[in-house]
Amino acid sequence: MNVICCLKQVPNTAEVKIDPETNTLIRAGVESITNPYDTVALEAGLIIKDKYGGTVTAISMGPPQAEEILREAIALGADEGILLSDRAFAGADTLATSYTLAKAIQQLERPAPVDLVLCGKQAIDGDTAQVGPGIATRLGYGQFTYVAEIREIDEAKRRITVKRKVEGGFEVIRGPLPAVLTVELDLAKPRRASLPRLIYSLRTGITLWNAETIHGDPQRLGLKGSPTWVKKIFSPPLKQGGPVFDARKEPRRAVEDCLNILLADEMFAWHFLKRWER
Amino acid sequence: MAKNLKGIEVAEIISDKCIGCQICVAECPVGAIEMKGGVACIDPEICIGCGKCFEVCPVEAVRFEKERREDAVTKPEETQKDIYADYRGVAVFIEVWNGGGASVSWELTGKARELAGKLQTKVIGLLAGHEVDGVAGEAIAYGCDEVHIIDDPLLKVYLSRSYGKALSDLCQKVKPEIVLVGATPVGRDLASVVATTIGTGLTADCTGLDIDEEKRLLLMTRPTFGGNIMATIFCEHHRPQMSTVRPKVFALCPRDEGRKGDVHRYPLEPPHGELPEIVEFVRHVADEGTADITRFPALVVAGKGACDPESAPMLQELADVVGGVVACSRPVVEAGFMPYERQVGQTGKTVAPKLYFAIGVSGAVQHLVGMQGSEKIVAVNSDPSAPIFNIATAGILGDYRQVVPLLIEELRKKLKGG
């Protein structure tokens, strides 16, 4: 099996905030991590490699520092790490990102056909869940989103069977390879790198590809190839809070006062007392 | 205003404000901007003072006061309007769920009516499926002026490729200027396929939509960075402008059986390649553990402060009294006391019940984005500085183990009296 795992380096979003005075992002001290969903995608790739043999190639588009996450991928067992880094890629939205990754995957198809492309369901910084389907659409591969389990891979018939989360339950679906899978967190638990692999990863090089290597059309890369633009950013608005009653001394009084405020809205009270009947 | 050695007035980066998005790096026509230490940095000797970086910067981190030179303006307004003149109408993808329209679709038609009003255009329903004429009628009752259908046995079940083909074809035939899709599992899967196929912009999980009437632009606001930050996004040079919207963000469109509308039908052009087959469907058993918390008018939500299995019967009783179910915040799921399906918040479900009891929920931003559409919020917390109090309709400061039984008692009285 020739497996490609797409990884993204993301800021640890819990730490990203907006400075209320200057209305700018506070970045100081925010560390970068591999998108947690992508670590599961990589683990899925490594499990497939353990079971069926073949290779796992980790690719990432990002600034030179993103090399770190590819090194981590190699430490975990990926055979090669390819960093797509070029100023022409900067400012890409999901459409330009899926174009860039798809072009890179086409390059990887040259020596040997690709069987599977594994992506995280979404990235925790953007939460868009668009890049995986975008890659599948561009390459004409099968598309399986929200995969919670890889049931079976039939190498001879080139078929994959997966269980995916859908509204109201799960579906088990079988389709042809090559395919793009976007994976849920509960698909697999990422392993810990062995010490010899970790040492190897520190000694090995990361392959660097630019816009020329992937034969990318400059009009479709980065900001130029991105239809969506950010107009502004701001802190999420908060509703104005109502009164808070102290129940530490007179609990019943506090509860009564609170319910009086709640039911002061007559329409609401009417619905509530009718137990929400239409 | 800084000048370089050639005397050209150049732009400067205000490094404290720069968020390192690299948009300016890509936009600079002469490659004068580089990233240094996570922020952009302009080489004044290369800079030609065109001001493009100033224009594209989303956070106003570029200092550039000079009037933009006329020749730097790329395209005159007029031609752009012409290009998109044949794209008209606000379209909604009607998702079929259990033989009827998914409620998120009717939330979107409601919003679409408002947007179409500002644009003085029509609301279009885009419908794919098999034997869905009933849904088309429903769509008109829920606010569509016209419905475009591709009805084919191949569309009986949702497959990315067949639905992707159908909706892409509909978009290209009908040419709406805006396409709204519910951010359900199906909608998110489908919208990216369609946007990629027709090569337009897509903004996911929007919580706010508005119109820039002058430019006929859709302004799409969405939480990003795990809900810590909101971003407003637009798509100027591509049509249609596409957006997915989470369920329960907008109010349901009032149903009007008397409404009239046109229905247009198109054949399905079969997609290329072999389609996958669904081998099995496992429906969630509708038991306690997997009740769909988004469908209840009242929720009793346990947070970290009430993360104790012993309190479960008490919370359940409160839920029974108010005609709702129990749900929870993320720490409770992580502690293993409730299943993921019950989780409210950025990484769980977005809910908007009429009544929301937050018991021991501190109210981290990630939680708030999943519930701030609730009509009435009652917070019980022992920490006076818990952020949940900032959005609660009313709050009670105290130990929930003491407060909840009193709430149950007082509510029972009210229900009897009413």
Add this chain to the structure above:
Amino acid sequence: MREQFDVAIVGAGPAGISAAHVLGGRGIKTIVFERGEYPGAKNISGGVLYGHDLARILPDFREKGCPIERNIVESRLWYLSNDGGYSVAFRDRAFCDRLFLNAFTVGRARFDRWFAEQTKEKGILVVCSTVVTDLLRDARGQVIGVMTDRPEGDVKARVVLLADGINSALAAKTGFRPEPNPHDVALAVKDVIELPEELINERFNVETGQGVTTEIIGEITEGMDGVAVIYTNRNSLSVCIGANLSDFVKSRVKPYEMLERLKEHPMVAPLIRGGQSKEYMAHWVAEGGYDSIPGLSGNGYLIAGDSGMLFNALHREGSNMAMTSGRFAAEAIVEAFDKGDFSSNGLAGYLERLDGSYIMEDLKKYRGFGKFRLEHHELFTTLPRLHSFAAREMLTVDGVSKKEKQRIIWKAIRKEISTGKMIRLFRHGWGSIK
């Protein structure tokens, strides 16, 4: 399939990385293990480094982009009561030119990362997120490598250098260093408060790039043997307060509350007003001095830096001793390789170097200082209060004659502290640091 290294270093802090620099420079195959996600990730410190010790390891540290926050040009000493206190400050032009970077502040998370990064070109491997769980030994007890918590996690090494800090679980496990006595460690908590660079310049009366250290003792530690410091960083202040662990155990004072009270002190509050707390951490400090130092070498291993309790409590010097002890350890290891002898004999150059340097000289000089402070808690209670009382009395203009005021002051002092005790205090104090 255990890979053989020449040297394994446990801990990528100043001691371990200093050693790695020296070893890398001599072409000795070295691996460094760090338990944090990156060097410095687990680190806090008040953040003062000393140019002299760093330059001996990396002479061109400035050119290589060492992340310096501010060059220290002034040292302040404060002796505080709860309501005020005395301030002594010393500043010298020399610290701006001749002694430039004698001492400077750094953010340790950034500095440690940078310092470790510089070893890469010397061929050093720094392996992060990896905990060394135990040492490998041969039948004779000679240390021959380390075990880590990773799969296939053992590596062999001729010499292991333990530089994993005061918290070293490894030192305790191997028995190389007994668990420190609560009297010998201090618990410190630190808050980093963000303020605009210009505002810090104004509040501390310095130019851009210049900084001030403030060391504080007195009633602020609530009767415990302790000290507080305020260091200026480029656009933040490190406010740190700590006290002897045994005192914390006795007094039940909560360290964070103590820090909050310090921040409200009338001498401190105006300096930090309007600032945003961005980091809040606790840390152990090795305060035991000379008598708490364990055996620092053995067959196949050496101990350097805080894990060897090398810390000058009076002058708050630790990072310099860590760097220099790391360098000494590396130099001794180089000698051992020349001789082909990795026993404690072969590594004896380490202790010789320590004994012949300022490190052991200073630690011996102050060996009684810790005991002195523990025996004279009035240093942190009665004395600062009386001092402040005296000064306040003398400065209050209320029609009472100065002679009468002196009488009142002496009466107050005698009431609280006997003359004999006062004499003992001065004698012991002088004896502990002379």
